[in-house]
Amino acid sequence: MLETAGLTKRFGRVVALSDVSLRIDAGGSVGVVGPNGAGKTTLFDCILGVVEPDAGWIAFDGRRIDRLPTFRRGLLGIGRTFQRLELFGGMTPREHLLVTERVRGGGGRLWKDVVGLGRPAPRERREADDLLELVGLGDVADVPVEALNLGRCRLVELARALVGPPKLLMLDEPSSGLDDGERTILVSVLGRVRRERGVAVALVEHDLDLVTAVVDRLVVLDVGRVIADGPVDAVLADGAVRRAYLGSGR
């Protein structure tokens, strides 16, 4: 479903990505791991159009997307969360989902706003309620996100990325700042959306226990290169991976 080939990105003299080729099948799940500075976030940013790659191409659903602006890639069915929170300040979790429902679902027209037909439709409200329940934010649905703690904020981002639902969910360090309870919610939500809605998942994460609980396949990046790609067990047993990332103790 998502395919990249030969992705290369340099920042000045630093090579952030070097000839990265990656495939994610529909409904599949991939964990992207590697030490800090390996190029994981840059890879995500390239796929989503936040930074432009110097070379290589990206295809989604059999269609080249590397020339599309970021928002179009979002509309094609890629949901994402951010390493640094990018929530809509001043809005509640419910409002986050309602605006996303409208944008993803289309149908927003200026004339409809002006004659009073722009308010959230009952169907959109229902879907927002369902998602809030799914990620366990029902009790704070109407509290501005400024008043929520980091873990709750991450779950708001997750719920926002799940609106649609997307075909592919890209999560950038979703577990950082979560407590154990929230981590459990995260794992179970990811499991459910994969099973029930067939959402493919790409995950950048340092917590290997969480990664292995969610994904079937691991891609290991080091200094911008893919040094391993395959089923979780096989990759974890790989010598080069152990040296580059895991250390010998593991």
Next chain:
Amino acid sequence: MALFLSFLLPGIPYGCAYALMGAGLVLTYRASGVFNLAFGAQAYVSAIIFSIAVHDAWPAWAAFVVAVLVASPAIGLAMERLLFRYTRTAGPLVKLVPALGLLIAIPSVTQMIIGTSTRLPSSLVLQTWKIYFRLGSTPVSGGELSTTVITVVVVGLFALVLRSSGLGLRMRAVVESPRMAELSGVRADRTSATAWVLSSLFAGLAGVLLAPLFATVSAPNFTALLVAAIAAAAIGGFESLPLVLAGAIGLGIAQQLLAGYLPSGTILSSGLRPAFPFVVLAIALVARRTLRQPAARDPLASCDPPALAFRAPARMTQVAVGSRAFSVLVAGMLVATTVVLVPGSWEFVFTLGTVLSIVFLSITLLTGMGGQISLGQAAFAGAGAFTAGQLAMHAVPVLAAVLLGGLLAAALGAVVALPALRLGGIAVGLLTLSFALLATNVLFLYPWSGNGATGLTVPRPQVGTVSFAGNGAFFWLVLAFLVLLAGAVKLVQGGTIGRELAALRGSERGSAAIGIDMRRLRVVAFTLSAAIAGIGGALYASLQQSISVNDFNYQFSLVYVVVVAAVGVYSVAGALEAGVLYAVLMQLTSTLSSRFSSLLALVFALAALTYVRHPEGVVAYGKAWVLDRAEQLTRHLQRAEPTYAGPSGAATGQRHGHLRPHLRPHLHGGDRR
């Protein structure tokens, strides 16, 4: 060659004054992120103190010490200590509004203290008009000579200090990242205060040096100086001092060359010279890459909690219903007063207030809802007004002309929005300001548009047999427009566009990720806002029946933003309150002596200074305070347990009226990262 020299040489002193102020602007912008528009006012204050002192037979050096070395830096220090040290992590609007307020407040306070009598400029070192020597055949006067020499010496010394001393190093460190500097033991606060003092010194010096180049010392001259300085700063990308200096002198020379070589007597030549800096500013803003993302350079910027967005608290049902009923009652009483009880001048005042409310609605939509700063709304209003006027002269029915005026203003709004798409924050404001200046100095002067100071006459509308010529009838018409437009803005706010704009204000990357087309949305916001301003302007024209370019002067754009921000920019009600308040206060202050003629602007300007603490606006804050008390009272009467939101924000009741982080911005933010 001699002709060329005679045009070129007089440009240099102008350029020098631009350079001094431009360097000051860059310094404070890099040190605190504030684009200090009040430098124009500081330059004015220094010039006037200097001029008064010299005319009172002080020695020039003593006058210089008081005006330039004491007064201006003292104002700058006070600004840093009392206002701008609290805005470091705030959004561009929070940084801009107090500076705008000061730009308006300082000259009006000065005017109240010293009166309105004409002040003649005094030269600093040499006699202003005496010709000291000739370059070729071009005479060089004392004013020109001293301005040039002093600028070169001061900027040179400053560059030397920045390069070689510990202060320069510290300042550069703080400019790069205040927190990183503090972590290495530099007192960022003190260094940034130093930057403010030094840059204010530049502004004061520029004021005193530039004063002899004009016939009298008056505040508008210094606003013009400010714009040219902003253009110079933009050429330097808001960072490079040598480029600012070169750009400023180039600008001064180019202005004089244009004045010399353009055919005289045409609007193009008389308009292009003053308009030239705005054109340069607009081009520099769009062309310079560093202006697009200036804020993200601090390596520790990600440690900041996000700037708090304003959000009106949800209220208990009883209080919400009560407050709504009260608003309706007040609005009804105002309408009744206007129509029934006080005919005559007050009828006109309330009609004017209603028209202004429409213009202010355009700011609510663009700035409050869209998060975009526009300093050019008066120009859009003018475009609507003059379009309506021209059409009415060609026998188009006035009502249709008003709507077509809105349409043309909308088109202009879209045109201005296109280059603004690449910019963010303050740069959009400066771009729209340069558009407003272009409009009042060039566009509105042609006979086919505003017809200059002579202006146009616009009749009151007539629909079939119904005439709106009387003030009473016209009030109903204007009120109908206001109700329709305010209702539409409210519906847009609650609809798709409004929610998308709210999302965009919250996070650009986040809204792109969910699929919001930021560019389209911004163009829509600009277009709608300009359309509303245009309709408001056209109605204003029909109310006054005779309008000229002075009715839509660029300074009104600045005042409008200050007024709406001071009253409440985030709600439709704020625009209505601002319009009525402004018109009523205007009427009340209209009988004062000329010394206090600017009291009206001063009231709002001072209110704007509270924007740092209360971005929701003074009136909105007052209302929230009253409603808080009302909720307490209601609970007390109900003897109900107050709802409490736990530390995670889990509201147990249906409302969370007490969860209002925007009321205490300085306490917030520790728990998120």
